[in-house]
Amino acid sequence: MNANFKLLPEAVAIVGAADKAQILALLAERLAAAYGLDRDEVLEGLEEREKLGSTGFGSGVAIPHARIDGLKRPVAALLKLETSVNFDSADGMPVDLVIGLLSPSNAGVAHLHALAAISRMVRDEATYESLAGATDVEALNALLTNLSGSGIDRDAA
Numbered sequence: 001m002n003a004n005f006k007l008l009p010e011a012v013a014i015v016g017a018a019d020k021a022q023i024l025a026l027l028a029e030r031l032a033a034a035y036g037l038d039r040d041e042v043l044e045g046l047e048e049r050e051k052l053g054s055t056g057f058g059s060g061v062a063i064p065h066a067r068i069d070g071l072k073r074p075v076a077a078l079l080k081l082e083t084s085v086n087f088d089s090a091d092g093m094p095v096d097l098v099i100g101l102l103s104p105s106n107a108g109v110a111h112l113h114a115l116a117a118i119s120r121m122v123r124d125e126a127t128y129e130s131l132a133g134a135t136d137v138e139a140l141n142a143l144l145t146n147l148s149g150s151g152i153d154r155d156a157a
Helices: 020-035 039-051 109-123 125-133 137-145
Strands: 012-015 056-058 065-068 075-085 095-104
Touching: 012 020, 012 137, 020 039, 020 075, 020 095, 039 065, 039 095, 065 109, 075 125, 075 137, 095 109, 095 125, 109 125, 125 137
Parallel strands: 012 075, 065 095
Antiparallel strands: 075 095
């Protein structure tokens, strides 16, 4: 099965954030740096999508996403928050894991498949608990690398 999205090790971080706006800014910085994108364009895309309704997935997870020009395939970043933050999630619960997804503007079904793969990954309680309980970036990356069949491409190429 082909990977649904790329998640490079440098796109994974543990960060402190005070609110949703700061989370989106940190996510845009991480995505831009890891994949050579324009930070402001990424942030604008994430903010525009968030205006349509919260991407707070529930159960402690948010999946902010956007479509932007210049990508060849969906790419992702994972932020583990040092403390839980309100994200206006449907279940009212604060989030501690944020997985950002960017897809090409014309991605269509590929964007939906990537979102579905991320959703399946974090809906698995054991996977969520492992990621949320990781104490450093190395542990997060090791867990992500070992998620076989998750739809994640970890290769730099």
